Amino acid sequence: MTRRLPLIHKVVEEHIGPFRQEQLDLEFSNGERRHFQRLVSGGHGAVVVVPMLDDETVLLVREYAAGLHRYELGLVKGRIDAGENPLQAADRELKEEAGYGSRKLDVLRSLTLAPTYMSHQSWLVVARDLYPERLPGDEPEELEVVPWKLADLDKLMLREDFSEGRSLAALFIAREWLGSQR
Template sequence: MSKIDNKKALPQIHQRKVIAQSGLFKIEQLELEFSNGEKRQFERMAGSGRGAVMIVPFINEHEFLLVREYAAGTHSYQLGFPKGLIDPGESAMVAANRELKEEVGYGAQELIALHTVSMAPAFFDAKMEIFIAKKLYAESLVGDEPEPMEVIPWSINDIDTLLAREDFVEARCIAALFLTLKWIKEG
């Protein structure tokens, strides 16, 4: 057991090449040499460079909005917070308001940057900035969704029911939920 060794050298990347690619994904192979001399081949997803946003929108003091959206990975409908990729040239906050308008039909007069999370840094360079949205006003934008999303209000006093659901399991949503509750608690 130890203190954190901030001087530890990163592995050297001797070679990197794209070994598979689709419209959405690009898989890279890295030839790595760790500081102890161990050599390994690792695979990772080459990032698009585009960050993402997630929004926890409050319609009043004690209710936030969830969306119910088709998830191809699990071929199921999943509950979660509205989210999406940041468009080129867009700031994270502008993206958050745009996604909110596209997915739930509201804009926000107030957007608060809450936290930045990452999805499996072992394989991805995918950052997501989480915002709290308040003072909502009705405004819709047409997004690229194949069908309108169901929008579901949920009480912050009924978190246990939400966490027990089999369709509210995405780690980024669970993290956003708890970070929001912490933020509320700390006033």
Template sequence: MRKLPIIHARRPLDPSGRFAVEEIDLEFSNGERRTFERLKSGGLGAVIIVPMADDDTVLLVREYAAGLHRYELGLPKGRIDEGETPALAADRELKEEIGFGARELTTLLPLALAPSYMAHRTHVVLAQDLYPEKLEGDEPEELEVVPWPLSRLNALVNEPDFSEGRSLAALFIAREYLAGRWQPGAQ
């Protein structure tokens, strides 16, 4: 395994403080020096939840996506608050976004969104044995819950309003886990 580059300096780039962008001066093991920019991770990360209503039905949500200025189909997700594990955050987010809690929560793995320039991680959590329970959330409007057969995941990829990469990755990971073809930490 390669030796990590030495960080010689860090400088904040966003004077407004709105985004945690920093410039880092690096020296690689071969002596080459470069300056990289990256988004620093704020907080404890996030969760994306694969809520299974039954053995084949995943509950998706349709919500407004400001980046694309349209409604996008995807999985429930949200940040991990202070004092929460990924499983606790997933259970809270489920109750806030789709009105269900889960008796069984399995944290599958963390995903890096864009590791070349972003330090953020999103934990994929499988939620099973759902029960109705609603908590007040921070969404500006109620999210539409859309049941989808996991066995038709390939068809979901072709839906015009389904394009979020984390949701796609989480669904494929959960499908492999549920089919017994993959285990967390397995080589």
């Protein structure tokens, strides 16, 4: 069933750090009116990179996660800077966080965090044909690079220090896509 999008009667904005909070006065097609809040990303989106060291091995990074106050294992990720596209941002972030560049980058799809109230999108990029190259990044310490076999994804998904949803979803999507490329 295709529904008509709700009519926006009014938007009230408030800036909160890198985000803009909007309060929406909406009217749905059945006449019901509601107020919704959403966070609008203040940037150009982000990338989540699946760096393949070889056909079976992905590179993960361990970095400090302030939200949980612990070290978290996950994929290379970061924002898309002004003037960059997702492929350029993915290659830059890969060099900054893992110390590798990529000769073959593929954008698979976008991922959202909480689309019911956030506009933020992250682009899932698979990086292959890696070569050593490091760029200075904004991390306060060098990140630990951890090779992980895709065949052992079942063990990774249950680790307490691997909890970020984008990384988990990206690995399963990339594994399926890579399998279809063989």
